[in-house]
Amino acid sequence: MTADALYRKNFEQENNRSLLSGINATSMVDTPITIPVVIHILYNSDEQNVSDEEIQSQIDVLNEDFAANNASSLDVPLDWINLITDSKIRFKLAQRDPAGNNSSGVIRVSSAISEYPIFDPAIYSSLLGGSDAWPRSKYLNIWVCRLEGNALGYANFPGSSANQDGVVINYKAFGRNGIAKAPYNFGRTCTHEIGHWLILSHIWGDDNNDCSASDFPITLQAIDDTPNQEGPTFRCQRFPELDNCSATSPGIMYMNFMDYTDDKCMMFFTPGQIFRMRTTMNGIRDSLKISNGHVLPNLYNSDIAIDSVLNPVRIAAKLCLDPVVRIQNNGSATVSAFSILYGLQAGLQKTFQWTGTLLPGASTQVTLPTIGVNAGSQVMEFRIIGSDDVLVNNYISAGFKVNNASTSNCSGGNLFAYPNPVTSQQGICIKSQNKQSQLSWVRVYNALGQLTSEKRMMVNPGDGIPIDLTDFRGGVYFINVEGDLYSESVRFIYIPGENPTAGPENCN
Ligand SMILES: [Zn+2]
Helix, strand or coil: CCHHHHHHHHHHHHHHHHHHHCCCHHHHCCCCEEEEEEEEEEECCCCCCCCHHHHHHHHHHHHHHHHCCCHHHHHCCHHHHHHCCCCCEEEEECCECCCCCECCCEEEEECCCCCECCCCHHHHCCCCCCCCCCCCCCCEEEEEECEHHHCCEEECCCCCCHHHCCEEEEHHHCCCCCCCCCCCCCCHHHHHHHHHHCCCCCCCCCCCCCCCCCCCCHHHHHHCCCCCCCCCCCCCCCCCECCCCCCCCCECCCCECCCCCCHHHCCECCHHHHHHHHHHHHCCCHHHHHCCCCCCCCCCCCCEEEEEEEECEEEECCCEECCEEEEEECCCCCEEEEEEEEEECCCCCEEEEEEEEECCCCEEEEECCCEECCCEEEEEEEEEECCCCCCCCCEEEEEEEECCCCCCCCCCCCEEEECCCECCCCCEEEEECCCCCEEEEEEEEECCCCEEEEEEEEECCCCEEEECCCCCCCEEEEEEEECCCCEEEEEEEECCCCCCCCCCCCCC
């Protein structure tokens, strides 16, 4: 972003803020709010009994989306990038149940009901095969189950009955791990439904596919910053998308979280929508702001947690990055060792061993060894392995986008080249220590980034692979191994020797 664009963004945000403050000064106070969340899993099969990691991935999506740290917000059209705003609303799994006891924030109910109609009272009743709501004054209730007719989810608006207050999400559209099914596999159903739970309407105003109604009430027309829209948008669209209500560019805001666009094409809430959500938090849902539902009442002995991901957040500039996570000792015992397993979702896994002294209540930032990533939208995952009484807080995921692909040096990664420097045109060897075999493009680039050779092959863990250097000139080169699971690069120097035919006969 240029300085001018940044100035413009700040200016417009100030403008929005002063406009809004004229209506309700207290609502726009930027105090961060953390909402304790309880997840009710109603399952009739193993598949429906979604994992703790799947649940955490949904919490991660909510926190990215409500912070405007989601990678897809990078694709918001220029006309609207000034509207991208952090709502300062966050979500955390409950650690305290209504009675004041320790809790994982996850309730699992094995149910005889294989699928529920939407608004089925059974969902909200442990007597009828569901799970009772926790008090809405202290928790956001999210029920996850199979919904009839493949409905994705629904919400109850503020003011609905207390025992049904919350959102219900189809397990197939929940989280961004393996169980979620495309195109609803980026956790956006839950973002959208929580928008409703915090009073937002659909972006098209639910006016039966005409232009008669706005998604903002008449009293808030002054802050309506969403274009009038005829009806819902499906799939992904190309900007600008026009309709009868917004017939000229920039057209309709189909990438808003309150439309029906596919998960991967949903991008943001506007400041006007955020104002409305925060007004709800400062009004009818006010008590959630002082809830201690996410505060652990009684410490466990061993309780290491991944608190947050500091890198990557939203964007990574290079194909090589050094992830940074904050590790928190929530237990009463001092932690002296743990390991972190990390890598791209469904892809490469690396392990890092940490040793040191982490006192009870203390946290530490851990910078992990360099890892190679693929260009495009990615999810990086982190798991703590160690002696631990609480497993639910041992996983976190981070969505981000690599938009500046380059053949950067990833020599700190899992790909090695030897001997290095190499003197023989007969070749250099590479070896991957990634845990999976990968059908790969093995490409060699010179220092100018020009492709010098390429080969399609299976790269197995630990196999030495010779790369022929016949016709290469002396200089610096990069070898990139790329496939569906990982992309890694390694740098080497070729210094043609006096005896060019004598080189490594094999790559063991
Ligand atoms: Zn909706």
